[in-house]
Amino acid sequence: xxxxxxxxxxxxxxxxxxxxxxxxxxxxxxxxxxxxxxxxxxxxxxxxxxxxxxxxxxxxxxxxxxxxxxxxxxxxxxxxxxxxxxxxxxxxxxxxxxxxxxxxxxxxxxxxxxxxxxxxxxxxxxxxxxxxxxxxxxxxxxxxxxxxxxxxxxxxxxxxxxxxxxxxxxxxxxxxxxxxxxxxxxxxxxxxxxxxxxxxxxxxxxxxxxxxxxxxxxxxxxxxxxxxxxxxxxxxxxxxxxxxxxxxxxxxxxxxxxxxxxxxxxxxxxxxxxxxxxxxxxxxxxxxxxxxxxxxxxxxxxxxxxxxxxxxxxxxxxxxxxxxxx
Amino acid sequence: xxxxxxxxxxxxxxxxxxxxxxxxxxxxxxxxxxxxxxxxxxxxxxxxxxxxxxxxxxxxxxxxxxxxxxxxxxxxxxxxxxxxxxxxxxxxxxxxxxxxxxxxxxxxxxxxxxxxxxxxxxxxxxxxxxxxxxxxxxxxxxxxxxxxxxxxxxxxxxxxxxxxxxxxxxxxxxxxxxxxxxxxxxxxxxxxxxxxxxxxxxxxxxxxxxxxxxxxxxxxxxxxxxxxxxxxxxxxxxxxxxxxxxxxxxxxxxxxxxxxxxxxxxxxxxxxxxxxxxxxxxxxxxxxxxxxxxxxxxxxxxxxxxxxxxxxxxxxxxxxxxxxx
Numbered sequence: 001x002x003x004x005x006x007x008x009x010x011x012x013x014x015x016x017x018x019x020x021x022x023x024x025x026x027x028x029x030x031x032x033x034x035x036x037x038x039x040x041x042x043x044x045x046x047x048x049x050x051x052x053x054x055x056x057x058x059x060x061x062x063x064x065x066x067x068x069x070x071x072x073x074x075x076x077x078x079x080x081x082x083x084x085x086x087x088x089x090x091x092x093x094x095x096x097x098x099x100x101x102x103x104x105x106x107x108x109x110x111x112x113x114x115x116x117x118x119x120x121x122x123x124x125x126x127x128x129x130x131x132x133x134x135x136x137x138x139x140x141x142x143x144x145x146x147x148x149x150x151x152x153x154x155x156x157x158x159x160x161x162x163x164x165x166x167x168x169x170x171x172x173x174x175x176x177x178x179x180x181x182x183x184x185x186x187x188x189x190x191x192x193x194x195x196x197x198x199x200x201x202x203x204x205x206x207x208x209x210x211x212x213x214x215x216x217x218x219x220x221x222x223x224x225x226x227x228x229x230x231x232x233x234x235x236x237x238x239x240x241x242x243x244x245x246x247x248x249x250x251x252x253x254x255x256x257x258x259x260x261x262x263x264x265x266x267x268x269x270x271x272x273x274x275x276x277x278x279x280x281x282x283x284x285x286x287x288x289x290x291x292x293x294x295x296x297x298x299x300x301x302x303x304x305x306x307x308x309x310x311x312x313x314x315x316x317x318x319x320x321x322x323x324x325x326x
Numbered sequence: 327x328x329x330x331x332x333x334x335x336x337x338x339x340x341x342x343x344x345x346x347x348x349x350x351x352x353x354x355x356x357x358x359x360x361x362x363x364x365x366x367x368x369x370x371x372x373x374x375x376x377x378x379x380x381x382x383x384x385x386x387x388x389x390x391x392x393x394x395x396x397x398x399x400x401x402x403x404x405x406x407x408x409x410x411x412x413x414x415x416x417x418x419x420x421x422x423x424x425x426x427x428x429x430x431x432x433x434x435x436x437x438x439x440x441x442x443x444x445x446x447x448x449x450x451x452x453x454x455x456x457x458x459x460x461x462x463x464x465x466x467x468x469x470x471x472x473x474x475x476x477x478x479x480x481x482x483x484x485x486x487x488x489x490x491x492x493x494x495x496x497x498x499x500x501x502x503x504x505x506x507x508x509x510x511x512x513x514x515x516x517x518x519x520x521x522x523x524x525x526x527x528x529x530x531x532x533x534x535x536x537x538x539x540x541x542x543x544x545x546x547x548x549x550x551x552x553x554x555x556x557x558x559x560x561x562x563x564x565x566x567x568x569x570x571x572x573x574x575x576x577x578x579x580x581x582x583x584x585x586x587x588x589x590x591x592x593x594x595x596x597x598x599x600x601x602x603x604x605x606x607x608x609x610x611x612x613x614x615x616x617x618x619x620x621x622x623x624x625x626x627x628x629x630x631x632x633x634x635x636x637x638x639x640x641x642x643x644x645x646x647x648x649x650x651x
Binding site: 066095096097100101105107108110114115117118119122126130133134135136143155156162163166320321322323326 | 351382389429
């Protein structure tokens with residue numbers, strides 16, 4: 001690691017702390033799901049933490065994000081509380097959405113988190129709308145729109161990138177290329193090499209970054225966010241990353257080899273950052289161990305909070321369809 | 327009160343709401359300088375500018391999907407989709423996004439957005455991809471309100487309420503009604519979503535008609551005067567549906583025809599008939615007749631289109647088919 005200033009080293013330490021928390025949250029969710037404690041589907045983003053943390057640490061609390069159905073990392077990085085997230089995964093009344101959303105649709109609009117989304121490629125259109133709200137109100141905000149490589153084949157993504165370009169909207173499109181759209185390799189789903197070229201198509205600045213490097217994601221996002229805030233319109237950032245787990249928990253992942261997984265895990269975003277921070281003398285091994293212990297305790301608390309929370313009353317199933325009941 | 331066309335009344339409603347509330351903006355294809363393909367937004371771009379009247383590429387999913395995102399973040403968009411048929415390109419944005427957010431996100435958000443689009447008809451011979459009446463599709467989606475604009479008076483008052491609603495509203499206009507004139511008050515007004523209108527009183531049979539078929543039913547009622555006394559009721563909104571007013575009329579006349587341009591199978595007419603049956607069963611003298619489009623696309627050639635799309639003759643036939651009338 002090159003010489004870094006104090007501000008940057010503090011930031012990297014905080015980014016590491018957050019990535020460890022995300023990893024711990026999701027690892028625990030995997031175990032809870034395996035133990036049949038969680039209803040529904042669970043999609044984990046283990047391996048992709050540098051994208052969520054790197055991008056969200058480049059924006060402010062009043063900025064917006066849209067997410068995917070692999071959205072736990074984005075949610076934590078946007079500042080959502082692991083207690084209420086975990087409670088939502090348990091289907092509890094005090095979860096973020098009162099138990100109506102589960103893992104796939106967690107949202108907290110007050111925190112600027114416009115929703116994990118079960119529809120692949122839905123987020124970019126919502127982000128364009130947030131961009132319209134921002135540009136019309138004259139606010140200084142931006143919206144980051146996370147979507148996967150699979151979503152690059154969806155029409156609304158392209159409509160939204162085009163609209164954002166035409167209107168110079170303050171949106172940063174962040175394609176997390178985790179190499180698989182559901183169970184099919186990205187290269188089998190797209191007829192052109194690389195996603196960066198899609199930015200050229202819409203005449204927006206585009207770059208491909210190492211999605212296993214929180215610094216690289218942070219740098220690229222910061223540049224794009226600054227451009228958006230200054231009226232420079234949307235950008236596309238393609239983050240090359242990897243999904244360690246299957247498409248869903250329980251996916252046998254027969255479509256890929258263990259060697260492939262091992263190769264990516266050698267570049268693990270948390271391990272490599274830890275090593276580089278220790279090598280640079282910015283962090284003691286003991287401090288890193290403490291971070292892991294702290295994350296583990298924090299998630300213990302979240303799980304306890306969720307387990308001891310009440311299930312929602314069945315009558316609430318019929319509430320909040322409309323602002324006034326019809 | 328002055329006579330005004332539905333086109334002018336809708337234009338006025340949009341202008342008044344743009345003027346009243348800074349968070350309102352219009353978005354759609356060709357709605358800016360061209361004034362919209364049916365001329366509804368004419369002059370608004372000049373008056374309010376390109377940030378309030380947002381012209382877009384041809385991209386229905388982005389128009390409606392962005393409106394959902396904008397509604398979540400403090401705006402009150404009014405999207406125009408040129409024909410209801412094209413809502414097929416954006417249906418996901420309603421059924422999986424806008425219509426669900428309030429519910430899925432735990433109730434503490436709202437998605438104030440209106441989608442104006444065009445239903446209908448055989449009158450323009452626009453064929454199968456530009457003629458459907460699709461309000462039934464959206465009645466089927468929880469979280470969405472559904473308005474059927476008919477008279478200039480209704481169109482203005484209901485559109486203003488739709489824009490002010492904190493829920494997503496599908497607002498269906500009818501291409502054959504834009505030039506029809508009717509009385510519209512000079513002063514600003516709104517009409518509540520969920521209130522049917524008795525368009526004509528009668529004693530023998532109730533015709534519950536929507537959009538253009540309201541006018542057809544009124545013509546039939548006038549022609550049958552002295553022979554059969556026809557009451558014409560216009561639900562005006564189908565979600566919420568003013569079941570009480572419809573059922574009250576059914577209890578009075580004992581005979582009901584529901585006339586709507588949707589496909590009959592599994593459609594709004596069947597639903598309305600079911601609700602009336604539940605509320606007024608012991609007052610009914612006959613099974614409820616439903617007039618609509620058979621399980622057929624809308625064809626192009628005038629005699630074919632006329633055969634498929636219901637009109638006054640179909641309403642009269644249905645009335646005369648009711649027993650003991």
